[in-house]
Each structure stands twice: as structure tokens, then as C-alpha cells.
Amino acid sequence: MKITEFIKNNTVVLDGGMGTLLQSAGLSGGELPEMWNISHPEVIRNIHKDYLDAGCNVISTNTFGANIFKFTEVELERVISSAVDNARWAVEHSRGEQGKWIALDIGPSGKMLKPLGDLDFEDAVSVFAKVVKIGARLGVDLIFIETMADSYETKAALLAAKENSSLPVFVSNAYGSDGKLMTGASPAAMVALLEGMGADAIGINCSLGPRALYPVVDEYLKYSSIPVIFKPNAGLPRLINGKTVYDISADSFGVDVAEAVRRGVRAVGGCCGTTPEYISAVAGAVKNIIPVSLVNKKHSLVSSYSHAVEIGDKPVLIGERINPTGKPKFREAVKQGNVDHILREAISQEEHGAHILDVNLGVPGINEDEMLIRAVEAIQQVCDLPLQIDSADPVAMESALRRYNGKAMINSVNGKHESLEAVLPLAKKYGGVIVALTLDEQGIPATAEGRVEIAKRILSCAEKYGINKKDIIIDPLVMAVSADKNAATEVLRAVRIITHELGAHTSLGISNVSFGLPQRELINSTFFASALTLGLSAAIMNPYSDDMMRVYHSHLALSGMDEGFEKYISFATNISEDTMATADIVDLKTAIIKGLKDRSAELTRALLQSTQPMDIVNNEIIPALNTVGDGYENRKIYLPGLLMSAEAAGAAFDVIKSAMPEGESSGRCRIVMATVRGDIHDIGKNIVKMVLENYGFAVIDLGKDVSPEKIADEVVRVDADILGISALMTTTLPAMEETVNLVKRVAPKCKIMVGGAVLTEDYAKQIGADFYGKDAMDAVRFAQKVNNK
Amino acid sequence: MNDNLIYVKDFDAPIIDRSEVLRYAGVRESSPEAESLLDECIRRAGDVLTYNSCYRFFDIKINGDEIDLGFATVKSRSLSVMLGGCDRIVLFCATVGHKMDRLIAKYTAISPATAVMLQALGSERVEALCDRLCSEVEDIVRGEGCKCTARLSPGYGDLPLDLQRGVFSALDCTRRIGVVLGDSMFMTPSKSVTAIIGIKNVK
Structure with a gap:
């Protein structure tokens, strides 16, 4: 029987700790535990066997840290195949008639993904893919991704597992005492991400004892429609009378874990500090508990790297400002590849109260695929709102969904055959909540009923792809009321039918309604109020519009969705707040x-x-x-x-x-700036850039950790007058020298200025730079000199 | 006592030394503008800062400038001077968390002045955390008739930065408190410190 079948009607008992047992068997601090698969197979085999004898169903191979950062490819192959052999030996030699499965264990890579660290997302996927391929070839029964403390790395591992095998995948994360992952994700955000991508069971392991993790378990059980895993530590290590003990005994561990099973958990075991004795206690304690049935939870969740936003609970505001339509400056910024402008829009919409941000970079003549990835990654570094990826290009859509850290909204699919075939498989693979537009090959039906028909068709087609109704939001398409006086009433009727008769969620692009009329805000906000009353779940709107925000906050207050009027009062107080404190400064x-x-x-x-x-x-x-x-x-x-x-x-x-009129430039020299490869400290570079810009220089910022080739290409492409590069760490100085050499070769006229904490004037000269700037003003003076020549 | 265990300890926020933050920010003479910027940073960072640490005891052997630290062997004059008379060390890693890096990145995009002050605040916070941890260790070893030396981090004095690799595997920092070592030896979160404290028997 497959584990995915077994878990449907049974509680699965997983194994316990490996590391602590290896240490007591003599593993020393500097040794890699995975090497013991080869050097001490008898120890590993007996640990597995003891767990199986204690009543466990699934043993995890001793491959937690087995990856190409720690082993050569040849070693990796040997380590994993010995690990699987050892597990197989234990299955063959263990007592007990319970179902037994072998899980290929995959732990974190030990590196941090960009932008926080230096590991590229696709590189992370390949690191995990290597392990998955070996394990799948050796015939393991499932893949167990565990102790992941970062949502992005978890996504990379799960993607690698799904793309390189057809095995069941269990995914378990390590939560801190604040109930969040180390890099900030909440349990709901992880459920959204992992369930969306098609994990077979998801849950929690390591970090704390069982009781301390109940709140996280409850969150999982609230949102997850798939089996939940629970594999806590035996509490925390403590020093009592000079002896080290974990503070929870095997028996109370069993009792505490059984309580989680009563609440609905389906797979239980132990992590650090647990031994076969603990697993025996768990197996005994859960044996007679009838598992809680799995039910399809109806929560529509989108998520970011930090939190989930639920659609349907309260109306959700989707900020529409990251969009080039009607914004020449924005379009120009996108063409230039300038993400700063996009970031400011993102942060500003967040501060104005948007819950989700639409990201549309559909500018003709750009590489939308590349630009969308850059924008999504940059926004996710500075803003924790979930994003709605808005693109008509399926290639760009796939790239962005793949790179997105969380479960995105997908804008959009429609009733056309071609659209359904292109978008639905992406949603199935990467997860996502899809905005479904009620139009098809015949266009947009004039009546509400016609649009509802298309909505039904999209829902049933999505179901065929295995996409649940909760992950589809219907947009019955707002048309300009100036062109058709019934446009508003029909779309409102559609909202009512979809909400109350189809039981699906709705979203509207509000501002279309007022197209062609004066005082558009007035029409928009009145229309918005009507739609909210009929049950609208989400609106794509302008969060800077005071009128819209007024309607939104008063609607929540009036419909009982604002407990204690907290949000309304804080909103209303801000409106009247006096901002004249600095008015006495007049020049x-x-x-x-x-x-x-x-x-x-x-x-x-x-x-x-x-x-x-x-x-x-x-x-x-x-x-x-x-x-x-x-x-x-x-x-x-x-x-x-x-x-x-x-x-x-x-x-x-x-x-x-x-x-100023379009295109008028100050005629100043062009500057390219970057922090060199291997260095992610960019505050100094950013300061210099800003000060230069405010002295009127045009600066193209390539960001941090940039390769010499990329810098040289850009210098040549824009015919830069000055290149400014920085490095903070001694270890990245060689990259700086390499960059200087390359640029001097391909663009000898470009002046190179260098800076950063570890640089000196002498070193700058030695590597052939034209100028060493000790600070931002120094850089300005140099740029002025170059400019005046 | 050398139990081979990695201890994980979280702390409450230590009191902020405002003048220290301003010093890190390069403000030599305070002004109302600098103070109000600092207030804003303290307010914004309040919710995102965490104070996590992990530490482990090691027996050591000193032979001139060559020191066997129990998890690695290193040649360093600075360290051997600091550890004179010690037979044990505490190796630790302390961090104020990833969210601070996100906050700094956010303000780097919209307000570099705020970003600089947040950087300074982060540095002061992680140093204050190290002080708290050191006094905790001091309390533990006092009971055994011992006292602590000052602390030294890889990359300071002649203690090689490369030692970081050994430190990270000995402390399992990534699993314990979420600190990750990059290829060029920088730590993520950036406001993190690893260091060695010597323990001297004074009985």
C-alpha cells in the first residue's frame, strides 16, 4: 500500500531523533553524520531497526545534510545509496507487522537563498533535485523534506521533489517560539504555499516540545485540507544538577503528541532528543485514537514570505498602482529596468492599506519575463504583502510564479480555451488563487446570467485540472457605465449571483466603471459601496484614493467586520490629523x-x-x-x-x-553602480547612489553581488562615463579587481571609482581604479569633475 | 563542565544605549533631527527585533600561538593572548534576526537616512545582546569558581575569518537560531555575531 493511501484512514507513526543518538554512539563534532552510513552502517541500521521495533511506520534515511555543498557527486551517490541500504536492512530485520515505508530525508541546504543570502533560487532547486533523483532511482517510498526554516528554500525543495519524481512528498517546517519560521512565515502562509504546490502531507518538526507547538498545530489544522505532520523535540536541553536532560520524559511526550492526534494530526514522531523509547510511547498513546477525518477546508488563501491573506473573510483590497497603463513615467522606468520606482509604489500602497499588490509590467518592447522576475524579487525584499502577478504572457507568468516566495494571485484566466489551457496548469504546479474573467471567444456577455455561465464553465474546467473552487476568484468585468447605462447594474447582479448561488468569491476592477465621466472618484466609491454590500470579496483599486478608503473602512464598521471599530477609528483619526507641524519653515x-x-x-x-x-x-x-x-x-x-x-x-x-517636459535631461554624465560579486552589503553603495542622484546625475544601479561580466556589459550598453563599485569584505576584493580589469579592457574611456569599508587609496591604485571615494560627497566631487571635462 | 551540548537561549530586549547607536551612525554631536530619527527607528524596529543566541563549551589546549579549540585548530596571537590561563572556552553565536535585515532593505529603498540609523541600531542591539549573553555565561561559570575573559570574533585581530566555517558547524547555528554563513563568510542575518570567550579557573 502506498503511504498516501494508508494515511487516509490511519495515524502514521514516524521515527525520532538521529543526531543525538549518533553523538552518544561517538560521532564527533567535526564529523558529517551522513558519512556514518558508510563508516558505521551497523549503528545506523540498528537505530532504524529500534524505531521500527518501537512501532514506527516511516523511517527517514540518514541523509539530512546530504547535498553537494558537503559532498562531491560521487560521495553523494555513495552516501545516499548506503543510507537507503541501511534503512532497507532495518525494514527487513525489524519485528512488528505494521506497514513500513522508507522516506528519503532532505534537510536544509545550510545556505540562505537570495535576496537575504547568496544562494540563487534555481541553484537551490538543482541542489535538491540531485538528491531527489538519486533517492527516487534507489526506490524509496516517499520524500520527507524536514526542518526547513525558510519558506523560499522549502518551496525550492518541494519543487525539486515534484519535478524529479512522482513519489509522495511530506514537508515539515521548524517554527520558532514566536510561532513563525526563522525568515518570518506564519503557519497559514506555509499551508497556503505547500498545499497549493501539491505536497501530500505538511507539518511541523523540531525547535520546541509538543505543548509549545500546539498553537502552530492548531493553525495548520484550521487551514490544511491535507494530512498534518507533528514531530516535535523532547522539549529543550537543560542542565539539571550538572547533567543534561531534555525536559520532557518519553511518557509525557507520548501523551502530549496523542493530544495533537485528537485535534486532527495524522503523522506523528519525534525530533531532537527523542529516542526509540519516545516513539514507543507515541505509538502506544495514539494506537487507539480514531483519526479525525480529513475535510476540504474552504479558506481561499494567498500568501507572501510572511503571512497569508484570506479572501472571502473580509473584503480584500488589491493595489493597482504597479501598472504602466496611463503612466508615462512608470513606463519609462520599466523600460530602463529601474525597479526603485516600483518599490516605492509597493511600499506606499502598503502604507495606504492595500492587502495585496497587483504587479503588471506589460510595456511593449521590454523583456517582460526577465523584468517581472526582477520586480517580484525586489518587491519581496522590501514589502511583505502577497502579490497578484498580472501578465498576459504565459512564459512571464510561469517565471514569476516559479520565483515567487509564497502562493500568489494569478491575474488572469478567462473562458477562452487557449487561456484555460495555458494558465490552469501553471496554477496547478505552482499553486495560486486565479482571477477568472467572465469572457470567452464570443466576448463579454451583456447580461449577468451570461457571465455567470462562463464562470461556471471555468470552475468546472479548473476542477478537471484538480484546482479547487476556493482557488478561483470570479471577476465579472466592470464596464464603463458611460457607454452602457446598465453596465453597473449587470455586473452587480453578477456579483450577487456568483456569491450567493455559485458560492464562489468575486473580484472587480472598480475604476473602469467611471471611464469617460467627470469626478470619477465619486462614481467609483459609490459603485464600490454597492458591490461591497452585495458580497464582493476583493477589489482591484487605487489605495491612494481617500474616497475609496472611506467607503471601505465605513463598510467594515457598518457590517460588523471591524471588531470594536478599531480600524475605523484609527483610519478616521488619521484623516483629521494635523500635518502642519513644520509649516513655520517657509523657504x-x-x-x-x-x-x-x-x-x-x-x-x-x-x-x-x-x-x-x-x-x-x-x-x-x-x-x-x-x-x-x-x-x-x-x-x-x-x-x-x-x-x-x-x-x-x-x-x-x-x-x-x-x-518638466518629457525627455528633458540635465545633460550630465551617466553612472553605473554595483556592489561586486560575492558581496551583499550594499548600504554604502545605495547612499552614494542617492546622493549622486540628488546632485542630478543619472545612476543605473545594478544592485549587489553582481558579476564582473554583467557590470562590464552594462557599462558598454549605456556607454557609461563613470562606473562606481563597492565592496565591504576583504573576501570580495579579488572580485573588485577582476571587475576593474574587465571594464578597463572593454570600456577604456569609462572612469572607475571604488569605495567600501575595506578599501584604501593605495589598494584602489594598485587594482587600477581611477578614483577612491571615502564617502558619498567625495563621489559627488569626482563625478562633477568628470562631468565638467 | 563540558557537556558537548549546544544551548539555545533567547533574551528580552536589553536597554538601548542611544549614544552608542548615534555613534555607530556617525553622529558625533546629537541634534533634535538625529534624535527624532532615532526615535522613529526604535519604534519601527521594536516589533521586528529578536534576541536569540546559541553557545557551547569546549575544552582547549594552548601551545604557543597554536590553539586547539576543540572544534578546530587555529593559529592566532590575539586569541592565544586573550586565552592565556584558560582551559575552556564558550563559543557563541548571537543574532537579532532576519526581520531587521528586511526592515533595513525596505528603508534602503525609500529612505537611506532611516536605513543608516537602522543599521546603527541593529549593530548596537546585537552588541548589547552579546553583553547579556556574556554576563549569563559569567553567572554560570562563577558557580564553578571561574571567570570569563573578553570576547574575540573571527576576523578581528589575527583570528582568521575562515574560522567561521568551523564555528558554524560546531554551533549548528543555522538550525538552532537561523544564522547562515555565506560563501564569502558573511552572515545572514547581517546583525549577527560569533565569538569566543575564554574561561579561567580562579579558585
Whole structure:
């Protein structure tokens, strides 16, 4: 019988700790436990056998750390095949008539994925894929991915397992005492991600004792429709009377784990500190408990690397601002590959109260595939909201879904055969909540009933792909009321029918309704209010619109969805809050010197009524920056002060730029900047970049950990006048030298400035750089010199 | 006492030394603007900071500048001077967590001034955490008639940065408290410290 069959009606007993037992058998600190599969097979075999004799169903091979970071390919093959042999020996020699399965154990790679660390997502997938392929070839019964402390790495491992075998996959994560993964994911976020990708059982192991993990277990049981795994530690190691003990005995461990089974857990075992004695206690304690039936939970979840957002509980706001339609500046930024603009939109929408962000980079003539990945990764570094990937290009959609850290929203599928065939398999593979548009080959039906018919067809087609109704959100398509006076009433009727008769969730792109009419906000917000009353689950909208936010917050308050009116009161208080505290500063120059961002923007707007944009730059902003720059060089102003002024100047520049005609450039030299390969410390580079920008230079930022080749390519591509590169660590200095050499060869005219904590003037000279900048002002002075030549 | 165990210990937030944060941020003379920026950073970082550590005791042997640390052998004048008269060490790793890195990344995108102050706050926080951990270890060994030396981290003095590899496998930092070592020896989360403290018998 397959384990996936067995677990449907039985509680599966897993094994217990391996590491502690190996240590007491003599494994030393520096030794790799996996080598013992080869050097001490009898020890490993007996540990497996003892677990099986204690009543366990599934033993995990001793391959926790077996990967190509620790072993050569040849060693890896040997380690895994010995591990599987040892497990197989134990199955053959153990007593007991229970069902027995061998799991290929996969632990974390030991590295952190980008952007936090230096391991690329696809590289992580290949590292795990190697292990999976070997294990699958050796005929293990299932794959057990365990003790994962990062959602992104968990996704990479699960993807590798699914792409390289057809074996059942169990996935278990290690939660901290705050009930979150080390990199921040909540239990609901992990359930969304892993169930969405098709894991066969998911759960919790390691870190704490059973009781301390009950809250996490309960969260899993609340959201998961698939079996839940529980494999806690024997508590924490403590020192009592000079002796080290884990603070939970085998018997109470059994009792505590059995309680989790009563709550609905389906697979139980132990982790650190547990021994065959503990597993015997567990097996005994759960034996007579009738397993709680598995039911399909109806929660529609999307998730990020930190949390899940539920659709259907309360209406959800999807921010629409990351979209080039009607935004020439945004389009220009996307064409330039500039993600900063996108990041600011992301953070700003989050601060305005959006729950999910739509990401649409559909600009003709760009490589959407590449740009979408860059944007998704960059947004996920600075903003923890789940994203709605919005692309008409299935290739770009797949790349973004693959790289996305969490379970994304997918915008969108429609009733056309071609669309269903392209999008549904992606949702099945990577997980996702799909926005389904009610249009097909015949176009958009005029009536609510016609749209509901298409919705039904999409739902039934999705079911054929194994996609649950809860993962489809129907968008019955808002049309302009100015073109058809019934447009609004029909779509509202459709919302009501889909919600109450089909029992599905709905989403609307609100602002389409007012197209062609004056005072669009008024129509939008009134329409939004009506849709909310009829049960609308999500709206794609502009979170900067006060009218829309007012409707939203008052709707929650009026419909009993705002406990104690907490959200409403905090929203209402913010509206009336006086922001005039800095109003006594009346000239722009002073506002910039004092580093007052909002005030600088305000004053610039006022000045623009009477003054030419370039005059403001030359008479106010540049003198202010010079004062601050001089103050910094004379040590009268310190780094945070310099930066605050630079930010204030940046805010003033933004206002001015929007007043200047398109395409007018300051004619200053072009600068490319990057932190070199191997280094992920980029704060210094970012400071220099910002200060340069606020002195009017155009800077192309390649980010951190950038290869010499990529830097050289970009320098050549944009014909850069200056390249600025930084490194913080001594270990990355060779990469800096390599970059300088390469750029000097391919672009001899480009001046290279270098900086960073470990650099000195001498070293800069030695590696052939043109200039060593000790700080941001130094870089500005150098750029000015190059510019004036 | 050398029980071969890795201890994991979480702490409450140590008191913030504001002048130390400002010093890390490069502010030599405080101003109302700097203070209010610091207030904002403390408010924003309050929820995201965690104070986790793991540590382990090792018996050591010193032979001139060559020291057998029990998990690795290293040649270092600085360390051998610091460990003079010690027969044990505590090796530890302490971190204020990944969320602080995310917060810094976020402000790097929207406000570098805030990012610089957050960097400074993170550095002060992890050093304060190390101080708390050291006084904890001091309390443990005092009962055995011992006292602690100062602490030294790989990469400081002539203690090679390469030692980090040995430190990470000896402390199992990644599993215990989520600190990961990168290829060029940087740690993630960035606000993390590994160090050695010597233990001297004074009975």
C-alpha cells in the first residue's frame, strides 16, 4: 500500500531523533553524520531497526545534510545509496507487522537563498533535485523534506521533489517560539504555499516540545485540507544538577503528541532528543485514537514570505498602482529596468492599506519575463504583502510564479480555451488563487446570467485540472457605465449571483466603471459601496484614493467586520490629523537643509506657481545641497543629516521632474553602480547612489553581488562615463579587481571609482581604479569633475 | 563542565544605549533631527527585533600561538593572548534576526537616512545582546569558581575569518537560531555575531 493511501484512514507513526543518538554512539563534532552510513552502517541500521521495533511506520534515511555543498557527486551517490541500504536492512530485520515505508530525508541546504543570502533560487532547486533523483532511482517510498526554516528554500525543495519524481512528498517546517519560521512565515502562509504546490502531507518538526507547538498545530489544522505532520523535540536541553536532560520524559511526550492526534494530526514522531523509547510511547498513546477525518477546508488563501491573506473573510483590497497603463513615467522606468520606482509604489500602497499588490509590467518592447522576475524579487525584499502577478504572457507568468516566495494571485484566466489551457496548469504546479474573467471567444456577455455561465464553465474546467473552487476568484468585468447605462447594474447582479448561488468569491476592477465621466472618484466609491454590500470579496483599486478608503473602512464598521471599530477609528483619526507641524519653515532651502521631506515637496509645489523649474534647482536645491555637503565635509553635519537632506532634495526633485517636459535631461554624465560579486552589503553603495542622484546625475544601479561580466556589459550598453563599485569584505576584493580589469579592457574611456569599508587609496591604485571615494560627497566631487571635462 | 551540548537561549530586549547607536551612525554631536530619527527607528524596529543566541563549551589546549579549540585548530596571537590561563572556552553565536535585515532593505529603498540609523541600531542591539549573553555565561561559570575573559570574533585581530566555517558547524547555528554563513563568510542575518570567550579557573 502506498503511504498516501494508508494515511487516509490511519495515524502514521514516524521515527525520532538521529543526531543525538549518533553523538552518544561517538560521532564527533567535526564529523558529517551522513558519512556514518558508510563508516558505521551497523549503528545506523540498528537505530532504524529500534524505531521500527518501537512501532514506527516511516523511517527517514540518514541523509539530512546530504547535498553537494558537503559532498562531491560521487560521495553523494555513495552516501545516499548506503543510507537507503541501511534503512532497507532495518525494514527487513525489524519485528512488528505494521506497514513500513522508507522516506528519503532532505534537510536544509545550510545556505540562505537570495535576496537575504547568496544562494540563487534555481541553484537551490538543482541542489535538491540531485538528491531527489538519486533517492527516487534507489526506490524509496516517499520524500520527507524536514526542518526547513525558510519558506523560499522549502518551496525550492518541494519543487525539486515534484519535478524529479512522482513519489509522495511530506514537508515539515521548524517554527520558532514566536510561532513563525526563522525568515518570518506564519503557519497559514506555509499551508497556503505547500498545499497549493501539491505536497501530500505538511507539518511541523523540531525547535520546541509538543505543548509549545500546539498553537502552530492548531493553525495548520484550521487551514490544511491535507494530512498534518507533528514531530516535535523532547522539549529543550537543560542542565539539571550538572547533567543534561531534555525536559520532557518519553511518557509525557507520548501523551502530549496523542493530544495533537485528537485535534486532527495524522503523522506523528519525534525530533531532537527523542529516542526509540519516545516513539514507543507515541505509538502506544495514539494506537487507539480514531483519526479525525480529513475535510476540504474552504479558506481561499494567498500568501507572501510572511503571512497569508484570506479572501472571502473580509473584503480584500488589491493595489493597482504597479501598472504602466496611463503612466508615462512608470513606463519609462520599466523600460530602463529601474525597479526603485516600483518599490516605492509597493511600499506606499502598503502604507495606504492595500492587502495585496497587483504587479503588471506589460510595456511593449521590454523583456517582460526577465523584468517581472526582477520586480517580484525586489518587491519581496522590501514589502511583505502577497502579490497578484498580472501578465498576459504565459512564459512571464510561469517565471514569476516559479520565483515567487509564497502562493500568489494569478491575474488572469478567462473562458477562452487557449487561456484555460495555458494558465490552469501553471496554477496547478505552482499553486495560486486565479482571477477568472467572465469572457470567452464570443466576448463579454451583456447580461449577468451570461457571465455567470462562463464562470461556471471555468470552475468546472479548473476542477478537471484538480484546482479547487476556493482557488478561483470570479471577476465579472466592470464596464464603463458611460457607454452602457446598465453596465453597473449587470455586473452587480453578477456579483450577487456568483456569491450567493455559485458560492464562489468575486473580484472587480472598480475604476473602469467611471471611464469617460467627470469626478470619477465619486462614481467609483459609490459603485464600490454597492458591490461591497452585495458580497464582493476583493477589489482591484487605487489605495491612494481617500474616497475609496472611506467607503471601505465605513463598510467594515457598518457590517460588523471591524471588531470594536478599531480600524475605523484609527483610519478616521488619521484623516483629521494635523500635518502642519513644520509649516513655520517657509523657504525650500532651509527645508532641505533641515531634511524635511514632505515640507520640501510642498514648498516646491508652491514655488512652481511662480518660478521656472530649473531656477528652483539652481537657486534653491543645489545651494542647499552644497551647504549640507560642505557641512558634512567639515564634520558639522553627519551622515544621517546628509542623507535626510538628500531625501528632502529628492522629494523636491520629484515634484520638479513632474513639472518638466518629457525627455528633458540635465545633460550630465551617466553612472553605473554595483556592489561586486560575492558581496551583499550594499548600504554604502545605495547612499552614494542617492546622493549622486540628488546632485542630478543619472545612476543605473545594478544592485549587489553582481558579476564582473554583467557590470562590464552594462557599462558598454549605456556607454557609461563613470562606473562606481563597492565592496565591504576583504573576501570580495579579488572580485573588485577582476571587475576593474574587465571594464578597463572593454570600456577604456569609462572612469572607475571604488569605495567600501575595506578599501584604501593605495589598494584602489594598485587594482587600477581611477578614483577612491571615502564617502558619498567625495563621489559627488569626482563625478562633477568628470562631468565638467 | 563540558557537556558537548549546544544551548539555545533567547533574551528580552536589553536597554538601548542611544549614544552608542548615534555613534555607530556617525553622529558625533546629537541634534533634535538625529534624535527624532532615532526615535522613529526604535519604534519601527521594536516589533521586528529578536534576541536569540546559541553557545557551547569546549575544552582547549594552548601551545604557543597554536590553539586547539576543540572544534578546530587555529593559529592566532590575539586569541592565544586573550586565552592565556584558560582551559575552556564558550563559543557563541548571537543574532537579532532576519526581520531587521528586511526592515533595513525596505528603508534602503525609500529612505537611506532611516536605513543608516537602522543599521546603527541593529549593530548596537546585537552588541548589547552579546553583553547579556556574556554576563549569563559569567553567572554560570562563577558557580564553578571561574571567570570569563573578553570576547574575540573571527576576523578581528589575527583570528582568521575562515574560522567561521568551523564555528558554524560546531554551533549548528543555522538550525538552532537561523544564522547562515555565506560563501564569502558573511552572515545572514547581517546583525549577527560569533565569538569566543575564554574561561579561567580562579579558585
